Amino acid sequence: MGTRFLPNRAKTSSKTVFDDLKKALFGFVRAQATLVSITTVIILIGLLILRVDYAITIALVTGIVDIIPYLGTGAVFVPWIIYEAIAGEMSKAIGLGVLYVVVLVQRQIMEPKILSSSIGLDPLATLIAxxxxxxxxxxxxxxVGPVILVIFNTLQRANVFRDIWTFIKGKDEVIIK
Structure with a gap:
């Protein structure tokens, strides 16, 4: 009902913005699922090499914990490494430490690339956001940072800023490319 009062250009821009935001949201979810899956597989392989009991269960739980930003796998690995060191299992503590570093490095290298390609953003812009x-x-x-970047890019791609500027300048019609 409300779109009856909107100019065609506003309807088109609104649809473009909504479609881009929907695509970015699903891209973000897909990117996180990909990153968690990669992390889980690396942890599973590492735990199997270290001959840890219940490696599959631990890898799955650690993969799920990896969803938590900023803490991630450290919430599992850091206390576990400390426990193994205190218990005198230095070889296992060192092995877990190496596995944790591998997971951290892999995540730091892959996250910007996978996130940016899934959402459609430049990797550097994503890191800055x-x-x-x-x-x-x-x-x-x-x-919030990447969400604002997605919204800004979506508005720019839909030419909303150009249309607003044209309106402010007082042009009668907006040129549609």
Whole structure:
């Protein structure tokens, strides 16, 4: 009912913005699922090499914990490594430490690329959005930063800023490309 009063260009822009945001949301979920899957497989392989009991269960639980931003696999590995070191199992503690470093490095290398390609953002812009979001509003900024970047890019792709500028300048009609 309300779209009857909107100009065609506004309807088109709104649809483009909505479609891009929907695509970005599903891309984000797909990227996180991909990253968690890769992490889980690496942890499983590492635990099998270390001959850890219940390796599959531990890998699955650690993969699920990996969803938590900023803590991730460290919430499982750090206490486990400390426990093994205190218990005198230094070889297992070192092995877990190496596995944890491998998982961290893999995540740091792959996350920007997978996230940016799934959402449709430049990897550098994604990293900057993550950093600025974290520095301005903390932990929640790791989610809000990329969301704002997606919204900004979507509005730019839909030519909303150009249309607003044309309206402000007082042109009668908006040129549609």
């Amino acid at each position: 993550l950093f600025v979001g974290f520095k301005t509003i903390g932990f929640l900024g790791l989610i």
